[in-house]
Amino acid sequence: MAQFDVHRLRQPQDPRLAFLLDIQNDLHDGLETRVMLxxxxxxxxxxxxxxxxxxxxxxxxxxxxxxxxxxxxxxxxIGPAIASLKAERDAILGALDLLIIGY
Incomplete structure (x- = not known):
């Protein structure tokens, strides 16, 4: 799994949920979970x-x-990657900054 890859859940429970975006840095790839949006x-x-x-x-x-x-x-x-939003990195990090830092 790679940062900014887009995945589907293997068994989604919320019908609104189309995809998940992996935002976790690849440095932590050995963890049993991934931080997703x-x-x-x-x-x-x-x-x-x-x-x-x-x-x-x-x-x-x-x-x-x-x-x-x-x-x-x-x-x-988490299912296999189906796309990448790596090219949208600035927009994604900007959204996280707004959520966490407030600007």
Missing amino acids: PLVRTDLVPPPIRRLNPRFDIAGESVILLTQDIASVPRQE
């Missing part, structure tokens, strides 16, 4: 806060990053 279809969430919830297109779906729902996910629940 959910990516939810835009038509299933209230209007987003632009910097906190950037929009992306993945596998033909428009999705919103729910930065505020950051979570640790057991590796065995």
